[in-house]
Amino acid sequence: MIRARPRAFPFRTSVQSQKQERPRVDRRSGSGRRDATQTIGQTAIHPQCHKKKNPAPRRGTPSPSHAPETRPQKTLRYLNPTAAPPLLSRFPTLHLLTRICTLFLAFFITAHIFMEYFYILTAAYGISMLPTVASSGDWLLISKYYRRGREVRVGDVVSYKLPLKPGENGVKRVVGLSGDFVEVREAVVEEGEDGRKVMGSRPRCLQVPQGHCWVVGDNLAWSRDSRIFGPLPLALVTGKVIAKWSWSSWVPEWGRVEHGLKPAEEIDWEVD
Incomplete structure (x- = not known):
């Protein structure tokens, strides 16, 4: 009985295919850049494939395209005590009368205390x-x-x-x-x-x-x-x-x- 010899395959063994060839460096330029193409096994890879992809945004962090618009902060009235209230600012005469009445009341109280307990x-x-x-x-x-x-x-x-x-x-x-x-x-x-x-x-x-x-x-x-x-x-x-x-x-x-x-x-x- 004659045994048939196994057919030889044209590709390399699995061990040899897993070895990667080192990229060729253009020594003439001296910049250390890789060639236009690199061979990994028997496959040609374009250099753009080596660029890092944009990392996925973290959970809870809005992407730049969906970031909320920044609005100008409103100045609270109680943070600015010198600012007149909105109602009095609309009516200057009412604001003036209010200040006059306040000063008169303060003067009356001070005079009463002075005359009652001092002179x-x-x-x-x-x-x-x-x-x-x-x-x-x-x-x-x-x-x-x-x-x-x-x-x-x-x-x-x-x-x-x-x-x-x-x-x-x-x-x-x-x-x-x-x-x-x-x-x-x-x-x-x-x-x-x-x-x-x-x-x-x-x-x-x-x-x-x-x-x-x-x-x-x-x-x-x-x-x-x-x-x-x-x-x-x-x-x-x-x-x-x-x-x-x-x-x-x-x-x-x-x-x-x-x-x-x-x-x-x-x-x-x-x-x-």
Whole structure:
């Protein structure tokens, strides 16, 4: 029996086909570039096949063609406190009136706090403090530090709430504090030696009770003071006169308003 010899195949073995030939380098150019074609096994590959493909976009990252358009960021109003609100910016007159009302309200609140707890400027009226304080034209600066009789001394001129007329204030001089003795002379009608009735006085000594003071006006003949309503409670004292200013003198008189406690008839003064 004759065996047939196996037919020889024209291709190389599997081991030889898997070997890749090294690419030929053009040494004349010196740039190290590969030739136009490369042989891998028995197949010719174009150099464009070696270019890397565009990597696939990651999940969740938009592609450049589908990227959202960037919009200009809006400036929030609360980030710019100087900017006027939209409603007021449309109406300039309303915006101006709002600012004026705000400034007026702030001034009113500040003035109220200043006059209630610090100082107050008030006009003088009446003749009970003549000639120290004129009946008209004088202005008194009153300090609220001395309210309720705080650090008040004998001889100070204080402002107080009238005990007989609620809602009204008065200005008198302090002549006695708690524990002091005050002599009060009451006017009485007496008979003279010839039988005629004459005006006289009867002295009476009083002690000022605790928590009170005794106030009188410099014009004793025309003053309604503690001789009428009795000792004044210190709780009614609203302040102390620390300066006087008049139209005749532009310079205010600071310090204690000094004057003797004697009848006005003994002092030279003029009344308009």
